Amino acid sequence: MMVLAILAVALFSYPLLAIIDGIARAHGHWWLPVYMFTAWALIILLIGWTMSHRQDRA
Amino acid sequence: MLPVWLVAVASFIYLGTLFAVASFGDRRADAGRSVIGNPVVYTLSLAVYCSAWTYYGSVGVAATTGLAFLPIYLGPTLAALLFPFLLLKVLRITKTYGITSIADFLAARYGKSGLVGGLVTVVAAVGGIPYISLQLKAVAASVTVVMGDATPFAPAFSLGADTALTVTLVLAIFAIFFGARHVDVTETHQGMVLAIAFESVVKLLAFVVAGSFITYGIFDGFGDIAGRAMADERVRELFTMSGTGLSYIDWFLLTMLSGMMMLVLPRQFQVAVLENVDENHLRTASWLFPAYLLVINVFVMPVALAGLLLDGGEEGVNAADLLILRLPMDAGQEILALVTYLGGLSAATAMVIVATVALSTMVSNDLVLPVLLRRGGRHRGSHGDAGERPALTGLILNIRRATILVLLMAGYLFFKHVSGGLGLASTGLIAFAAVAQFAPAIIAAIYWRDANRTGAVLGISGGFLIWLYTLICPMLARAGAIDDGFLVEGLFGVGMLRPEALFALEGLNPVSHALVWSLSLNLLLLVTASLLGRQDNIERVQALMFVEVESSHETARLWHGQARVGDLCDLMIRFIGPGGVNRVLDIDGQRRGRRLGARDTADAEFVLLVERQLARVIGSSSARVMVASVVDGEGIGPDQVMEILDETSQVIEYSQRLEQKSKALEAATAELREANARLTELDGLKDEFIATVSHELRTPLTSIRSFSEILLDTPELPEEERSAFLAIVVRESERLTRLINDVLDLSKIEAGRMDWQMAEIDLREVIDEALDAASALFTEGGIAVETRLRLSRASIVGDRDRLVQLIVNLLANAVKFVPGENGRVCVELFDHANGWYEVRVDDNGPGVPRDFRRAIFEKFRQASEGPKERPKGTGLGLTISRHIVEAFGGRIWVETSDLGGASFRFTLRHMPAAGHSGETEPRAAE
Numbered sequence: 001m002m003v004l005a006i007l008a009v010a011l012f013s014y015p016l017l018a019i020i021d022g023i024a025r026a027h028g029h030w031w032l033p034v035y036m037f038t039a040w041a042l043i044i045l046l047i048g049w050t051m052s053h054r055q056d057r058a
Numbered sequence: 059m060l061p062v063w064l065v066a067v068a069s070f071i072y073l074g075t076l077f078a079v080a081s082f083g084d085r086r087a088d089a090g091r092s093v094i095g096n097p098v099v100y101t102l103s104l105a106v107y108c109s110a111w112t113y114y115g116s117v118g119v120a121a122t123t124g125l126a127f128l129p130i131y132l133g134p135t136l137a138a139l140l141f142p143f144l145l146l147k148v149l150r151i152t153k154t155y156g157i158t159s160i161a162d163f164l165a166a167r168y169g170k171s172g173l174v175g176g177l178v179t180v181v182a183a184v185g186g187i188p189y190i191s192l193q194l195k196a197v198a199a200s201v202t203v204v205m206g207d208a209t210p211f212a213p214a215f216s217l218g219a220d221t222a223l224t225v226t227l228v229l230a231i232f233a234i235f236f237g238a239r240h241v242d243v244t245e246t247h248q249g250m251v252l253a254i255a256f257e258s259v260v261k262l263l264a265f266v267v268a269g270s271f272i273t274y275g276i277f278d279g280f281g282d283i284a285g286r287a288m289a290d291e292r293v294r295e296l297f298t299m300s301g302t303g304l305s306y307i308d309w310f311l312l313t314m315l316s317g318m319m320m321l322v323l324p325r326q327f328q329v330a331v332l333e334n335v336d337e338n339h340l341r342t343a344s345w346l347f348p349a350y351l352l353v354i355n356v357f358v359m360p361v362a363l364a365g366l367l368l369d370g371g372e373e374g375v376n377a378a379d380l381l382i383l384r385l386p387m388d389a390g391q392e393i394l395a396l397v398t399y400l401g402g403l404s405a406a407t408a409m410v411i412v413a414t415v416a417l418s419t420m421v422s423n424d425l426v427l428p429v430l431l432r433r434g435g436r437h438r439g440s441h442g443d444a445g446e447r448p449a450l451t452g453l454i455l456n457i458r459r460a461t462i463l464v465l466l467m468a469g470y471l472f473f474k475h476v477s478g479g480l481g482l483a484s485t486g487l488i489a490f491a492a493v494a495q496f497a498p499a500i501i502a503a504i505y506w507r508d509a510n511r512t513g514a515v516l517g518i519s520g521g522f523l524i525w526l527y528t529l530i531c532p533m534l535a536r537a538g539a540i541d542d543g544f545l546v547e548g549l550f551g552v553g554m555l556r557p558e559a560l561f562a563l564e565g566l567n568p569v570s571h572a573l574v575w576s577l578s579l580n581l582l583l584l585v586t587a588s589l590l591g592r593q594d595n596i597e598r599v600q601a602l603m604f605v606e607v608e609s610s611h612e613t614a615r616l617w618h619g620q621a622r623v624g625d626l627c628d629l630m631i632r633f634i635g636p637g638g639v640n641r642v643l644d645i646d647g648q649r650r651g652r653r654l655g656a657r658d659t660a661d662a663e664f665v666l667l668v669e670r671q672l673a674r675v676i677g678s679s680s681a682r683v684m685v686a687s688v689v690d691g692e693g694i695g696p697d698q699v700m701e702i703l704d705e706t707s708q709v710i711e712y713s714q715r716l717e718q719k720s721k722a723l724e725a726a727t728a729e730l731r732e733a734n735a736r737l738t739e740l741d742g743l744k745d746e747f748i749a750t751v752s753h754e755l756r757t758p759l760t761s762i763r764s765f766s767e768i769l770l771d772t773p774e775l776p777e778e779e780r781s782a783f784l785a786i787v788v789r790e791s792e793r794l795t796r797l798i799n800d801v802l803d804l805s806k807i808e809a810g811r812m813d814w815q816m817a818e819i820d821l822r823e824v825i826d827e828a829l830d831a832a833s834a835l836f837t838e839g840g841i842a843v844e845t846r847l848r849l850s851r852a853s854i855v856g857d858r859d860r861l862v863q864l865i866v867n868l869l870a871n872a873v874k875f876v877p878g879e880n881g882r883v884c885v886e887l888f889d890h891a892n893g894w895y896e897v898r899v900d901d902n903g904p905g906v907p908r909d910f911r912r913a914i915f916e917k918f919r920q921a922s923e924g925p926k927e928r929p930k931g932t933g934l935g936l937t938i939s940r941h942i943v944e945a946f947g948g949r950i951w952v953e954t955s956d957l958g959g960a961s962f963r964f965t966l967r968h969m970p971a972a973g974h975s976g977e978t979e980p981r982a983a984e
Binding site for chain 1: 125128132135136138139140142284287288294297298299300306309310313341342344345346348349352356359
């Protein structure tokens with residue numbers, strides 16, 4: 001879960017978004033929103049998968 | 059343009075449907091067939107997060123600052139990762155102690171403090187006003203748009219009066235009827251939760267349908283909109299990070315802020331924590347809720363871009379907020395526009411219902427009732443006649459109804475006079491920043507036992523004042539309500555105190571700026587005051603109960619006063635009615651085995667049960683006051699509390715130590731058991747080994763002794779027989795020597811004392827050398843030898859002599875088993891591409907039965923059925939061969955050869971690349 005949290009934060013961290021933004025500017029601006037929504041969906045899938053394989057604890 | 063009557067009828071039908079859905083949910087709950095015990099319904103109720111701000115405001119943000127709307131939804135997605143930890147713990151605390159609101163949660167934790175509960179209520183109510191105002195603004199604007207007024211916030215109103223005021227009053231009446239119908243004595247509002255889930259479906263469908271129409275009906279899909287947007291330089295900029303106008307800190311803070319809202323926003327606390335009926339629902343919600351957010355946001359950018367493209371690239375934020383509604387209207391799709399309007403109404407009403415239920419509960423339980431009860435207590439004395447007091451449920455309901463009306467009217471005034479020019483999202487973020495002040499106190503409440511009431515009060519108050527100064531005061535100043543000189547010159551003319559650049563911090567979004575200073579001060583005060591100050595006795599107990607909720611500490615002993623059961627029942631009946639009192643007595647009766655009567659003396663457990671039951675209705679601090687009014691004596695003194703705490707701590711510590719020792723003992727026992735089993739096995743092997751070796755030694759020794767005695771005792775023996783007997787003695791001596799050598803080799807290998815002479819060698823040369831060494835055997839037996847060494851060189855790292863011994867063993871083994879005539883042996887060398895060489899020694903002997911293929915590599919095991927059939931040899935050759943191969947990391951096994959006999963095969967690793975060869979060590983033999 002911790003790994004997933006770090007991955008999720010990293011995927012939406014501003015530095016990485018700035019890099020993607022730079023790449024998108026060169027190859028079509030719409031790549032940035034496409035990246036964001038794809039990363040978002042990926043995280044949701046990973047959360048779902050993780051939740052189905054873990055025991056809850058407070 | 060839609061006629062007024064149609065909009066009004068559609069709105070009232072929709073609101074009536076909500077009542078029907080809620081009523082259905084309540085009836086099912088009363089019948090014991092709950093419809094909210096479903097993770098999907100629970101997740102949909104969490105989607106109350108998506109209010110009119112999401113429905114209308116996200117498009118407005120996207121049309122002006124592109125992707126800046128996303129942090130508001132990414133934050134909750136990231137926060138969902140904490141559901142199984144943070145939210146689960148809050149949930150367990152809430153269920154265990156009968157918490158009724160976020161204010162009650164904090165009040166209970168910080169010593170059942172009325173001050174904390176009241177403060178949290180005030181902050182939540184004041185912070186909630188901007189949020190409510192944006193719902194009113196959105197609904198009023200949407201009404202105006204569907205009725206054809208293109209200037210939604212113009213002074214002229216199409217309902218013949220102030221549209222926003224009309225909307226406010228309708229929503230107030232609706233919320234009062236819906237949210238304050240009765241005082242719930244149960245833990246959940248099942249009808250309300252079902253209605254909220256229903257609204258979540260409605261707003262999602264409406265938004266997706268409208269977005270799909272705009273994307274695929276007005277334009278030719280995402281590609282078409284993106285393509286046209288790319289052609290417009292100003293619109294294209296909205297796809298970039300710079301287009302968001304957010305700095306790195308802004309992006310981070312807004313994401314964090316919105317993530318916090320999953321816990322600290324009163325309405326989210328209401329649905330996520332208080333209305334939860336099964337903690338396992340968190341598992342589903344942690345991915346399904348983010349998925350809901352993702353879906354509802356898919357069409358935000360396309361709709362915003364569509365609006366900009368159709369309007370020539372210019373949208374004011376207020377006009378852009380309503381694009382999802384206006385574009386279908388402009389396209390002449392009035393029915394679709396009506397559906398879209400109902401979706402927006404759904405988003406707004408859901409928020410208003412839950413927020414007002416949560417806030418009105420807080421106001422009644424944590425603000426008004428404690429004051430009234432204390433005042434009443436003073437007038438009547440601490441043990442007033444409970445039976446003479448009127449039922450308080452009516453009073454509670456009236457307080458809640460009045461609160462709802464006041465909150466909605468305050469929201470209306472805020473919109474009318476302060477936030478009218480702001481976008482929906484900006485207004486919402488201001489509300490977020492206010493309730494974010496609860497976050498440090500909540501986190502400390504459940505993870506830090508030393509956090510105290512003073513720290514919580516100072517932290518929340520300090521943060522709230524900064525919020526007022528940096529966000530609300532500038533708005534009031536710009537609205538003309540207060541003098542605006544301090545905006546430029548700073549408070550008291552001190553430039554460093556400018557509210558929008560406090561201590562010269564500039565360049566941030568206003569909300570980020572406020573958040574930095576308010577949360578910093580909040581944390582500083584909380585930590586400092588908690589470290590320097592002391593907790594009182596109740597605080598210490600409550601802290602222990604919250605932080606270690608899993609341990610289920612019993613707190614009943616904290617009461618040592620006395621009360622009559624009848625008095626406590628009289629007290630309860632005014633809040634939970636006769637049915638509720640009977641239920642409490644039944645619960646208590648089941649625990650103690652008999653039902654208490656009115657004249658019985660209540661013990662500490664019963665007092666605690668009553669207090670918790672009352673807390674579900676009026677909150678923990680009020681419940682404490684009420685129970686104290688009928689219990690003789692007070693909570694135990696400091697010394698006794700300390701004694702209990704010390705005793706509890708000692709018991710816990712002792713228990714933990716015992717548990718640790720028990721676990722260590724279990725592990726040690728398991729290890730010992732394993733070691734013992736291994737020793738027993740080794741002992742058996744040793745006995746078997748000694749017996750076998752003794753037997754193998756005795757056979758040749760017997761032969762040698764017998765023939766030597768014959769030679770000694772019969773000097774007249776013919777020369778021919780004498781020579782034959784001497785040959786037998788020599789052969790048996792050689793066999794004895796081989797056996798002893800093999801035993802010594804094996805013992806060295808097994809003891810790990812074999813001196814391996816590691817060097818780079820050519821496996822092909824090793825095979826040639828072994829063939830030379832065994833050539834005499836082949837010649838003697840008339841055996842045809844074939845070699846297939848296709849490689850020019852096969853470099854490995856190993857002990858040359860031991861590898862020669864290995865291959866000679868295999869060749870000698872083959873020689874023993876090939877037939878007397880036409881015996882054939884074939885040696886092959888392969889290079890597998892995966893970094894391994896393989897050597898095969900095949901023969902045309904009888905082969906090895908499948909059942910013996912593993913056993914023949916064990917000591918003294920040969921592929922024969924009985925001693926009479928045992929072939930020649932020590933029975934150790936293959937065992938030694940296996941150890942040699944395994945020492946170099948390889949594997950040896952036997953299969954059926956193409957020649958019809960046995961095929962002994964082993965693998966050895968290629969020599970490692972340069973630089974690694976020195977690291978290669980033979981694996982220690984077992």
